[in-house]
Amino acid sequence: MAKQAPANALKTAPKKQGGFAKWLPLYVLMIPGLAYLVINNYLPMFGLTFAFKKINYNVGVFNSPWCGLDNFGFLFKTKDAFIIFRNTICYNLVFILLGNVLAIVIAIMLEQIRTKALKVYQTCILIPYLLSITVVSYLAFAFLSTDNGFINNSILAPLGVEPISWYSTPKYWPFILVFINLWKGFGYSSILYFATLIGVDGSYYEAAVIDGASTWQQIKYVTLPCLKTTIITLVIMAIGRMFYSDFGLFYQVPMNNGMLFDVTNTIDTYVYRGLLQLNDVGRSSAAGFLQSLLGFTLVMITNVITRKVDPDSALF
Amino acid sequence: MITSSKAAKIIPNVVLVILTLLCVIPLLLLLMASITDEQTLTMNGYSFFPAKFSAASYQYIFKASQTVFRAYGVTFFVTIIGTACNVLMTVLLAYPLARPGLPARNVIAFLVFFTMLFNGGLVPTYIMYSQVFHIRDTIFALLIPTFLMSPFNVILMRNYFKTNIPDAIIEAAKLDGASELKTLIEVVLPMSTPIIGTVGLMAGLAYWNDWTNGLYYIVKRTDLYSIQNVLTNMLNNIQFLKSSAQQLQGVNLEMGAIPSVGVRMAIAVVAVIPVMVVYPFIQKSFVKGIVIGGVKG
Amino acid sequence: MAKKITAVLLALCLIVTVFAACGGNEGGSSSQAGGSSSEASSSGGESSGAESSEANENTGDVPTISLMVTCGTTPADTADVEAALSEITREKIGCNVELITIEIGNASQQMNLLLAGGDDTLDVFYAGIGTSFVNVASQGQAMELDSLMEPYAEEMKKALGENVYESGRINGKLYGIGRLLDQASVPCFTIRGDIAQEFGYKNGDKINLEKLTKLFQDVHDKYPDTPIIGPNNGSPNIGDSRVDSLGDGNKLGVLGNMGQDETVINYYESEYYTELVSYFKQWKEMGVYMPDLLNSTEAPVDFIPTGKCFGCFAGHFSAEMNGIWSTSNFGVDCASLQIYDDTVAVTPGAYGCINPATKNPEMAAGLLHLLSTNADVENLLINGIEGQHYQVLDDGSATYLEGQDITSVGWCLGYSWANQNSTLSIPFDYPADYFDQLLAANAAAKQSKAFGCQFDLTGVSDAVSACTNVVNQYANPLAAGSVEDFDATLKKFQEDLKAAGIDEIIAARQEQLDAFLGK
Structure with missing residues (x-):
């Protein structure tokens, strides 16, 4: 891919005979942003080498000895390896799929509201996003607690159902975690889609209505095509994070309860628990490096496919 | 805007009302928990109609009211300045990347995207900012690391420019002799208020909710703590002292007097309310951008 | 309008470019820094001595040594205590002291960064608080102290105990000075005082697992609606003083028989643990556990006074003192019952270390010496300034000034993990002989064979x-x-x-x- 991109640039360059001078003002505009990326993101990337080093501060991080792939071993040490990778990937797939569908549906609904209520909706659905995950874990406990939780006390008890011991029953947790993740994130991502929708040129809809399109047809033939680029972008970016997980969601919300590890242990929680005592920069860098590398590979594959199918929507 | 029949309009309203309730009810629960007497909370759990009220949580938070209000001030300052710089830099980087034909634009877009996947980690970033740029214990420590520009927002904004600003409009402006900057400011930006509002919102929330920069880079100058720093520290310390009390036998805290669960809830309320107040004003930008010039895509 | 924006843009570009230019030098300069710090520490005394005198000239003033202190929340009067402390240190070692307060909840995160790569913000720090002493030493974040401490060694061994002083050795080299505090923890069960009394127990009584189970049964029969075992520190927190857990909370490999064996065993396959599990099973069947114990967000201070749950497991050097502590902190009379007869004294948990990046290693060493031996210094750090932060009562213990309490006092760290020698301070709201009891408990405990052995895993x-x-x-x-x-x-x-x-x-x-x- 990295090869392909400059090749493209070369292809387009001769076409624009105006040459470099023509584009210079645009490059100048980019300087602040690029400079910041260099400082904030690229310079610290020397830290990526930590993944392959045995850090000794006495000789300095630059002169620490290399140790090959030793730092990666702990991720694959046990049979937990399968569980943590499976959990991380599966949850992310569900989050990406359901999260985007939900957000698009809500964005389309928001777009149809023309009353003052729009402001209220827009403000309120963002609330969950504003709460810290610690607070969310307390709220979850308020609902799920065995002795005085809402669900057991106020919903199941009147129905005559036996109270459920939520925190010691793994089978409920995939649903609980997916629900909480969607609840926390849908406001944010639907606003992203909503912003794109609002920018859609009204004449497209006018034309569709003149052609006698129903609401559903307008959505299908006007709205969704306009959202296509945004959808693809957000999905590709989410795929890049495929091997990461929201630490708070998987650690704090299930209260680090050992009974639930089969369905709550992800790469990040495993690394956290395993390295808490060791405080090992090399190993935590190694875990991060692997997560990034795998995500990067997936993104590259997705991007190549996107480029084949729809060049305009490809990320780069 | 999608045109639809009366009947079809009811559905979105119904769904959104339900979702709104789903989001507001927990906040209400938080609010009630924060003014519930701590003992009642321990005995009966959370309730919308607590048996006994108490303002102890808020008293605890605001007992050092000077600290809290100064921290609010710091946060407002950082959020406003930071968001302004963030939006500016994002626009300036995203706009050229959206222009068809710009040489090497895919390479640059790739470099932007790359930073979302790989990062050097906290330790190298800290070493760089504290020992090369010496921003520790200054206000820049809250402003610069991590939040000054987000590659995610750059890509979002580039997409918006790509799909919503027709090339013809830009070409027309250039034929009129406008410079790149003038085209950007006078033609493109007025059409882009929704995305500017969104990016501003994202950046603003990131600054507002951030406590990590303060934790990493503020060591001595605790007067520079943001409100989130003050609140998270309160939270961490209460949690720590209450839970490891037996290991810290000597810390003579009259811990019975400190409400822990209630304070958490009160802290969440104190951190969220200002956003709820300010947000509706940001929403004004979420209206259709104005198209200047007669050209339509 | 456009002009204004252009101007702002230009200014911004300029600033960022300057930053970028500085950034260009970054790789070189910081690797240099890494190199020089390693030089300084490997060449030892002489060159660092030269550096410190250089630092003297540069500031034209007394050098400053920074010292890490841990606190619950950042105290208001740090500057006053710093000044009082510096008065002593200027006279004794010729430096001022700067206090770097680390809020205990952030310790792990902040220490990790502050010790990373050549940062001399902390000259003297405590490893073991949010960090691991062995790792700090093996990663080169603590200076080798043998030659530096030599002039003070004898006196410090006397003050701290030879076993404590020597416990900071890794592979024969001294990397930190062990903290003198309680070395043996007695697992005990803390229960509301009136309940204990009703069933014939009082604070400090001994009990064993069998009798404890009997007590649970009796209490449960009489008060079937109230659970008895609540969480402490997020877990049931049941300690086991029959083994030396070798400094590892997870007990991955322990020494049995009060640390008197010389064979490391698997705790989770030992009869100590299987016996405990059989009791867990009994307690569960009796129904004395608090429901959702592992997920409860409440601490004993929440649920014992409210009567939601009667008690919890705890650990302290003395069950009696634990009861006194609980009573004063929970605001309700509590009794702590000691579960095992004997205790095992284990390797200290925190070590005073010197940062290799420090410019004044000799003065830092002098400060460690003062912290170990000087009562005024320790007392200042722990209780603050007499008359401003505390008063001494007739019996010799300290307490708040009239009208002050924890929320209004400007300095009240209490003795804690991160003090070199807390036993020199005046007991605050504890009996005056509190530290004598602590030292006696240390002496009475069986010293583990592995005392002072630092395991590098x-x-x-x-x-x-x-x-x-x-x-x-x-x-x-x-x-x-x-x-x-x-x-x-x-x-x-x-x-x-x-x-x-x-x-x-x-x-x-x-x-x-x-x-x-x-x-």
């Missing part, structure tokens, strides 16, 4: 990560009585530990212990 850290995850998965649910089938879970627990490589850890510990014992 970096060689088997893959196994440590894996086993830590396994212990996290099973130990607390078992102890909290929240599993259905105890025998099967225990079996699975043991199998998973084996698969995760606990035998490697035990072998590594055994090898290091053998070397330590001179075998």
